[in-house]
Amino acid sequence: MIVRRKTRQITVGDVKVGGDAPISVQSMASTDTRDIEATVAQIAGLERAGCELIRVAVPDMEAALSLRSIRERISIPLIADIHFDSRLAVASMENGAQAIRINPGNLGGESKLARVVDAAKMHGLPIRVGVNSGSIEKDLLGTYGYPTPENPRSLIESALRNIQLLEKQGFHEIKISIKSSDTLTTIHGYRELAARTDYPLHIGVTEAGGLIGGCxxxxxxxxxLLFEGIGDTFRISLTRPPLEEVRVGYELLRSLQIRQRGPELISCPTCGRTPIDIFSLAEKVEEYVQTMKAPLKVAVMGCAVNGPGEAREADIGVAGGKGVGIIFKKGKLYKKVAEADLLEVFMTELKKMEDQYGREKQ
Incomplete structure (x- = not known):
């Protein structure tokens, strides 16, 4: 059983982070924030997939001013990602950002940080202190060395130093991230940080890579970390479309039995008995179930001989055969279908189950 670490709670828009709030899944838009139409369209797709917090890059004042139009057209909280320029942080908050992500030590000094904190207080917004292995202050690197699994101290001390800068300004609506591209450094760093502060933690591996390596x-x-109760919100950082980050995020939560959203898809790894193109079938079914909300277990099996038995716990499943396939429910044959019509008929059955779930929820 997972026991969550006790943390303070902050609010980002209408989403609670920390305390007893659900662990939230977030992503970052890959569009140019100044392209309002493209950014809104991408965020809309992420909302449908269950993304609960969205961060956008704010590289200049035009991007900061674009936030107002974006905020008006989306439903999930909007976070502005700021580097080096305190003016962009203030402008972002004035134009609709519901939180900002900064590294307080690189904003240009105490007076500039004070202006950012004053704006956050005035608008009632939280600040994420984000420190990465590549942004650690030189004096801390000199004292503690580059962060490693055996010694992540410089990463932790950098975060705590920056937290103290905010606390000195009387500000405590904070969440923290200390990301590394190294898996073990990330684990050991967050473990130690969790033991030294009760602020909510945003966890993640930065620059994790492509689909396979990054996942x-x-x-x-x-x-x-989540199994150990550490982490209040997270992002799966991939060199892929952000929609895939959200999908992986929910599968991770599902695998730990922390949260469930929509159907669970199980599929066989194939073997020489598989008479159909199960890769294509599984991919198309997976794409469709991502749009569903019903908490079903859906199976895609390659062999009509063993499929229903191996996936008898599935609410509904499909298995291929030579020229004909079957649809089964709870391990029992429901319908035989010509192979050419198998995908279409199966999708129709999924739609019926989704509609029934919607009626029962009303």
Missing amino acids: VKSSVALGI
């Missing part, structure tokens, strides 16, 4: 590194690091 593995992020799932290992975040899976271990």
Whole structure:
């Protein structure tokens, strides 16, 4: 049983982070924030997939001013990602950002940080202190060395130093992240940080990589931390469309039995008995179930001989055969279908189950 670490609670828009709030899944838009139409369209797709917090890059004043139009057209909280320029942080908050992500030590000094904190207080917004292995102050690197699994101290001390800068300004609506591209450094760093502060933590592996490498590194690091009760919100950082980050995030939560959203898809790994193109079938079914909300278990099996038995716990499943396939429910044959019509008929059955779930929820 997972026992969550006790943390303070902050509010980002209408989403609670920390305390007893659900662990939230977030992502970052890959569009140019100044392209309002593209950014809104991408965020809309992320909302449908269950993204609960969205961060956008704010590289200049035009991007900061674009936040107002974006905020008016989306439903999830909007976070502005700021580097180096305190003016962009203030302008972002004035134009609709519901939180900001900064590294307080690189904003240009105490007076500039004070202006940012004053704006956050005035608008009632939280600040995420985000420190990465590549942004650690030189004096801390000189004292503690570059962060490693054996010694993540410089990463932790940098975060705590920056937290103290905010606390000195009388500000405590804070969440913290200390990201590394190394899996073990991420795990050990967050463990130690969690033991030294009760602020909510945003966890993640930065620059994790592409689909396979990034999913593995992020799932290992975040899976271990979440299992140990560490982490209040997270992002799966992939060199892929952000929609895939959200999908992986929910699968991670599902695998730890922390949260469930929509159907669970199980599929066989194939073998020489598989007479159909199960890769294509599974991919199309997976794409469709991502749009569903019913908490079903859906199976895609390659063999009509063993499929229903191996996936008897599935609410509904499909299995292929030579020229004909079957649809089964709870391990029992429901319908035989010509192979050419198998996908279409199966999708129709999924739609019926989704509609029934919607009626029952009303």
